[in-house]
Amino acid sequence: MKIMHCPLNGPRNISEFTTAGEVGEMPDPRQTDDAQWAAHVWVAYTRVGVVKEWWCHAPTSYWFIAERNTVTDEILRTYPASEIYRERKHFGSPEDHGV
Structure with a gap:
């Protein structure tokens, strides 16, 4: 069984995540x-090495970031998204910008 550390819920079975x-x-x-x-929406780039990925703990809908080595599939670190994103970006609707 593979275990992943959720920053909110602690160690959990990886089957609980997406x-x-x-x-x-x-x-x-x-x-x-x-x-x-x-x-941006549809093309997935598969990089070799350590990548930062979005993960979600499905039972709680908690989104966070994991650093994972794509060669070994080892999860090196998990942390809340707030460590990277300090504020929410708002682009608004096209109507907000006269489009």
Whole structure:
């Protein structure tokens, strides 16, 4: 059984988690064309080595970040997203910007 440390709930069976891909900056939708936005949403880049990924503890819907080695599948560190993201970005709707 593989155990993952959840920053909120402690050590849990990995079957309780789901991943949502690498942590990265979201492009500003007001400055992005359709092809760039589609690539951001749909294209997954598989990097070799240590990556930062979004993970969710499904029973509690708690989202956090894990650093994982993609070669060994070892989870090196888990921590709350607030360690990276200090504030929420708000892009607003197109109507907010006269589009």
